[in-house]
Amino acid sequence: MKQEVRNMYAQVLSLGVTGLMGYLIQVEADLSGGLPQFNLVGLPDSAVKESSERVRSAVKNLHYQWPASRITINLAPADVRKTGPVYDLPVFIGILAAQGKLPAPGPERAFLGELGLDGTLRPVTGVLPMALAAVQHGVKELFLPAENAAEAAIAEGLTVYPARNAQDVVLHLCGAAPLSPAHADGYDENGIWTGPDMADVRGQSEARRALEVAAAGGHNLLLVGPPGTGKSMLAKRLPGILPPLTYEEALETSAIYSVAGLLRGGDGLLKSRPFRSPHHSVSATAIVGGGSVPRPGEVSLAHNGVLFLDELPEFSRDTLEVLRQPLEDGHVTVSRIHGTASFPCKFMLIAAMNPCKCGYLGHPTRECTCTPSAVEQYRRRISGPLLDRIDLHVEALPIEYEDLAAETGGESSAAIRARVVAARTLQQERYRNLPGVRCNAQLPGGALRRYCRMTPSAEKILRAAFERLGYSARAYDRILRVARTVADLDGAEVLDAAHLSEALQYRSLDRKFNMR
Numbered sequence: 001m002k003q004e005v006r007n008m009y010a011q012v013l014s015l016g017v018t019g020l021m022g023y024l025i026q027v028e029a030d031l032s033g034g035l036p037q038f039n040l041v042g043l044p045d046s047a048v049k050e051s052s053e054r055v056r057s058a059v060k061n062l063h064y065q066w067p068a069s070r071i072t073i074n075l076a077p078a079d080v081r082k083t084g085p086v087y088d089l090p091v092f093i094g095i096l097a098a099q100g101k102l103p104a105p106g107p108e109r110a111f112l113g114e115l116g117l118d119g120t121l122r123p124v125t126g127v128l129p130m131a132l133a134a135v136q137h138g139v140k141e142l143f144l145p146a147e148n149a150a151e152a153a154i155a156e157g158l159t160v161y162p163a164r165n166a167q168d169v170v171l172h173l174c175g176a177a178p179l180s181p182a183h184a185d186g187y188d189e190n191g192i193w194t195g196p197d198m199a200d201v202r203g204q205s206e207a208r209r210a211l212e213v214a215a216a217g218g219h220n221l222l223l224v225g226p227p228g229t230g231k232s233m234l235a236k237r238l239p240g241i242l243p244p245l246t247y248e249e250a251l252e253t254s255a256i257y258s259v260a261g262l263l264r265g266g267d268g269l270l271k272s273r274p275f276r277s278p279h280h281s282v283s284a285t286a287i288v289g290g291g292s293v294p295r296p297g298e299v300s301l302a303h304n305g306v307l308f309l310d311e312l313p314e315f316s317r318d319t320l321e322v323l324r325q326p327l328e329d330g331h332v333t334v335s336r337i338h339g340t341a342s343f344p345c346k347f348m349l350i351a352a353m354n355p356c357k358c359g360y361l362g363h364p365t366r367e368c369t370c371t372p373s374a375v376e377q378y379r380r381r382i383s384g385p386l387l388d389r390i391d392l393h394v395e396a397l398p399i400e401y402e403d404l405a406a407e408t409g410g411e412s413s414a415a416i417r418a419r420v421v422a423a424r425t426l427q428q429e430r431y432r433n434l435p436g437v438r439c440n441a442q443l444p445g446g447a448l449r450r451y452c453r454m455t456p457s458a459e460k461i462l463r464a465a466f467e468r469l470g471y472s473a474r475a476y477d478r479i480l481r482v483a484r485t486v487a488d489l490d491g492a493e494v495l496d497a498a499h500l501s502e503a504l505q506y507r508s509l510d511r512k513f514n515m516r
Contacts, residue, residue, distance in 0.1 A: 008032065010097035013110040013139065014090040015130035016082060019294060019334075019341025020255050022126070022133025024110075026076040027087060029094030034070040040091075042075030045083045045293075054085070055092050057117040062167050067099055081339065083293050085114035086124045089143070092166050093173075102173045108140040111169070113148075119166040123147035125261035128254055131155035143169050149182035150268040151258055154251070156184075185268050187247050193240040193272070198413040200233070202406065203399040207234055210394040210506060212416050215241045216423040217485030218439035219478075220327065220349040220389060222312070225396030226366070227359045231352035234396070235308045238350060239273045240413035242306075243421045249304045252344060256296050256303055274305035280314035284322045294334040294341035299326045302347035312353040313381040320386055323349070327389045330442070346442065349390065353382075364398060388474045391441065391482050392506040423488040440485045445477050452480045457497040465504050479503050 008031040016025045038052045059066050073091055075082050090111040097104045105111070112130065114122040123145045131152040134142055141159045142152055149162035161179040163169050171177040201208065207223060211234055214221040223231040245253065250269040257263045257270060278286065278298050289297030298307060309315060326332045330346040356375045360366040370378070387393075424439060430451060431437040437444070443451060454462070466476060483495050483503035490499065 008098055010094045010104045012090040012094040012097065012105055013107055014087055014112050015110055015134055016080065016086070017126035017129045017133075017259060018080070018339055019343060020129050020259060022130040023080070024133065024137050024139075025082065025087070025090075026074075027090040027094050028072075028074040028076065029091070029098040030072045030074075031067050031069045031095075031098045032072070036068050036070065038071045038073075040073045040075070042073075042078045043081045044075060045081060047085050048075070048082045048087055051085060051088045051091055051115075054088050054115045054117060055095065058088075058092060058115045058119040058166055059095065061117060062119045062165075062170075064096060064101060065099070067095065071095065081293075084124060084126075085122075086112045086126075088115035089113040089121065089166060089169065093169065096170065102170055105173065108138070109143065110134050110139045110141070111143045113143075113145045113163075115166060121145040121163055121165060126259045127152050128154060128251075128258035128263070131158055131160070132255075134158055143172075143179075150185065151254065151263055153182045153184040154254070154268050187250060187269055187271075189244055189246055193413055193417070195240050195272070196233075196237045197240060198237045198416055199410060201230060201237065201410050203410075204230055204234065204396060205410075207231075207394050207396050208410060208416075210392050211238055212241065212420065213482065213485055213489065213502075213506070214238070214348065214350075214392055215416075216420045216440075216489050217391075217427075217481060218348055218441035219391035219482060219485065220441070221351070221392045221394065222387075222390045223350070223352045223394055223396050224355055225352075226354060226361075226363050226398060229396040229398055231396050232308075232310055235277075235306070235310070235350045235352060236275070237413060238306050238348070239275050241416040241420055242273050242348075243417070243424045245270065245273055245304060253304045256300050256343065260296050260301060262301070274302055275308065276302040276306070277308040277310065280309075280311050282315070282319060284316070284319045287319055288322050288326065288332050289334045289341075289343055290336065292336060294336050294339060296343045297332070297334075299323070299332060299345040299347060300343035303344050305347060307347045307349050309349070309351045312351040313378055317381065317383075320381075321383065324385055324389060330436075348441075351390065388472055388478070391478045394506060419489060423485065426488050440481045440488070443481055443484070448477060448480050452484050452495055453493075454495040454500070455497065458483075458495050458500040461497055461500045461504070469507075471507070475507060479507060482506060 010029045012027045014025040014027050016023055040049055093111055096102050114124055116122055127148040128151045132155050135155045135157050143161045144152055146162035146164050149160050152160045160182040162182050172179045225231055254269045276298050287298050289295055289300055326345045331342055331344050333342045355361040356368055356370045357378045358369045361368040427439050483499045486499040486502050487495050
């Protein structure tokens, strides 16, 4: 009798995720007397509650016996909301273990995965954060769908067993047919860019230089110019001149994409910096993240990469204004009824816009059809505080015929990237004692005086510009950061007059177009 009671209860370890934080879940299965009934408790959402039917069908279609008793499944801790179909496999294992059909798994083993009605295992989201949490809590073995194995194998110290079917897991636990563990792919921090190349861009020497400065310091950039000048073309080539993702950056970014369900099956870590380009009809919630269960938005999906906003004034005012806090803080907190989640969002904002509604104000050959009031209204869609957070304002001029007809394009992305990487290396060495600072754009205001020392001539130029143009304190800080980047590209430690002059040049466009 004692043996029978012991076999009617089993405990299986699983995992959950809130935001980017994984945590352990205890799946308890209890079979007791009474009318056949299935009860699932522990604050489950609808997808979790529906697991009863998926597990029931999987048990029968794999030719196991469904217990004719009262089944109670508890997901602990009970005060944390459980979401998604990730608990199908641990519930399946728990019921079979409670029946004595297989040995009860110990606390060193964890299970996750969605079940098909025939017992097939289907991939789930958020596996990478859950795998990292499993390692932190002493889990040694993780059983999961084969499509999720590559990202889970990234977690060092964890043996990952990929399975195509729940039957494979049962046979492994019984010792009949052991599964082969997955192996993590090596990560190359010197990855080669295979996307669009800067050599394809004709002309636009000033815009190309601004793009190089932005990449070298991680600065935000606004391109203003008429249609057809290559603004979007330049922006799409920015990831190719950015430094390759480090292992730590790849891990951070991949965790975000794992939670969002955007990691492709079979892929481990992301190998290139993200480039996000939402349509101008995107909502403020989609930009910063949200949903009944908090999910990362575009600013977080662009973490360690580029967020490109084409036709900037066409975005709604509310959508643009919610960018201000993420740009300043580098993280965003999403609060919803079912919980609060914080996501990192250190990204480069690259924006493009026309000088007016029709796009041809100031064009050398095309006439502008906008009235002065229409031009003013178009430009006022972008607030001064948002412009202050964009370090470089650059005008993209119409391309000359000679540049278009030239047999060769401009400098390649590989050559520009080499200079950018050299400048970033200087910054990493300089800021090695400043936590969270990887480039000049992230340099806190309190450290500017220490790391942005100027020659007397440079300080004179900056003082004159500040008094004449009335820059804000935020603009002053950003001018110094850009000048620091220009000096790094020049290999100089002290900011000279030429460095300040170039940095100030990138702040002149808002005055020219009276956009403040």
